[in-house]
Amino acid sequence: MEKVLEKTGKKINLLGNEAIVRGALEAGVDFVAQYPGTPSSDVGDTFFRIKEKVSRINLNFHYEYSTNEKVALEAAAGAAFSGAKALASFKNFGLNVASDFFFPLAQIRLPGQLVIFIADDPSCWSSAQSEQDTRHQIFAARLPMLEPSVPQESKDFIIFAFELSKKFQIPVVIRHTTRISHQSGPVLFGKIFKKSKKKFEFKKDIERFVTMPPRVLRMKIDLIKRREEIRKISEKSPLNKVFNKEKKSKMGIITSGVGFLYTMETLQNLNLKVPVLKLGFVFPLPRKKLQNFLKGKNRILIVEEGDPFLEWKIKELAFEMKWKGKIFGKGGSMEGGRIWKERKSILPAAGELKPEYVEEAILKILGKKSKYKNHLRKFLEIKVPVRFPIMCTKPVCPYWSVVKAIKKVLPEKEIIFGGEIGCYMVFAHKAINLQDYLFCMGSDIGIAHGITKATNQKVLAFVGDSSFFHAAIPQLINTVVNESSPLIVIMENQTTAMTGHQPHPGQKIKIEEIVKACGVKNVKVIDEVENQKEFENTLKEFIKLKGPKVIVARRMCALLAKKLKK
């Protein structure tokens, strides 16, 4: 029995992400689309495992892994345009991919409902490319955003998000960070929404769905008006609650997400009663509630995961009300580095929050000394080499054969190696050392094109199979049309391995056919383990050829092969 399908009234231990799934089921979600990315992956993976069972409870239910996050969001939006309850889910970088659609979508009055679940990854536990806080984009799109602190809230908040979406015909975002997604705790189960077959219909409505000037400006005004209506709710919402109400206290803490947990833990340990305003309904910001909280106090600490976003906004509010006092947090303004250097921040501007950081910050404001300094000094004296992740050795990852062949037959030093996101990003490991740049999915081919056009250097770009479908095809076409000469090795291990073996389009569509259709003349499919010699010879031959050339290294992920055998 899948945990998330347990009976009403039960209390079950769930991860934050699993609680999102249960909440969506209780809300009666009809349509879910995801592109995998940790820390958001388990949302889609759980739906994928239970989709047949859910289809018997809600006869309209559809789940899919979409080709990329933009496609997932468009698919979910299409369902919501037709009256369904839809959920799109991805990690922070997914919002970058989806952004072109995300911004215009924000202003559409939805006939159905749409919730967008996004998981940020402070400290980059499972993120290579940057430590990115999506609140900037969500705020810029003017969408409501909720931020839970514990799994029970994740479940409750998503149910509320669907209600809010319905009431204001607006997409609603739920933001998690890693510690919320992968924290487990008890969740009290409500009733799963049962649904009979319903005929959804897209009703033609130019005023609603066609974004063209001057109409698009009317849409923008309508969105701003709705945002102000929603703000009235966030002002009164129990999701924005003051804990430790102490009228006389001159100090206060404003926090959200996991920051709230670290704050409460610290106050409990130090036996302090400092008022805490917890923001769960973060956008639209409850401006009046925040200003009321500032009144009568002269020291405010902002505890938030990610950039000093709330800090920036609260400083603005403090300025407007001519508030006299000091705001502590990650320091300075959104301008960044320059100011952080000039002013000593009380919480670190990079990396995730930790409970002891919050404790130190509170003690510092109270003029007390931290007990951690000596311990930290002692700890930092320990020298232990970093254990970088590397490809599997038990069973042996087929990518080792790719590495071996390249090292054997190609002049490594003369070639620039382009990397991107997937298991092969560990080619940067010093034991392998086949990576000269690394950004995001697909960009290795785009950059390879630029390098080979600007220089006489040879570039070998590695692409994963899932990422080939996700984001590499326009770049491949560009190498053909604008005539550059990278050697592209598509690492087809027949799964999305890095994020937990999700399926991808390669199971239905042959990669080499797409490559040929893009106009690439030299294409070969080789099992790099079975036919090592042929793989080596092709590398030698292809690297010399003019124009883009592609080797599809087709060999199943050894972990997946082992799993399927069982």
Added chain:
Amino acid sequence: MKNKNFNLIICGVGGQGQITLLRILSEAAILENKDFKAAETHGLSQRGGSVEVHFRMGKVFSPLVSQAGADLILSLEFQETLRAMYYCSSKTKVLINDKIIPIIGEIPLKKEKILKEVKKFTKNIKIIEASKICQEKLGKEILAGVFLISLISHQKLIPLKPKSLLLAIKKQIPQKYLDLNLKAFELSKSFQF
């Protein structure tokens, strides 16, 4: 510790089964109707990187154990013990699985050297040949994790009863591997600590 909470860190290398261990402990806590919080590590680090998971019992808010805040550190790999010293105070007990998994491209650190460092933090150290025992007696060293969490329960190093742990193992481990895991549990019961 203040408030009589219990704070556990399990550290090791990706692939040693930390998430499964965490889920067994969580299940046992549920069976005993005790408050707890757990934090898992997913993704990149699982590909042979360092992995640490946190398990806390009592009236706690944070899913993470604080710096110098662990009551017990269970280290599944010798060298990784050093990284976990971040959570170690003089009151912390440290249980080390006598197993070295080399860091690729590095010469493994000497055990004596590691212990010398650990002793700077705490004197409560115990080394157990869990991987070796499980390999010799059960043919699978991966069982070291279940052996060790069973052991800490038998030795009352964690406020969870062996009975609950046994039930939790039965609930969390797939049928196919259950028999071996139950044997690891039994083995820990008779182990001379």
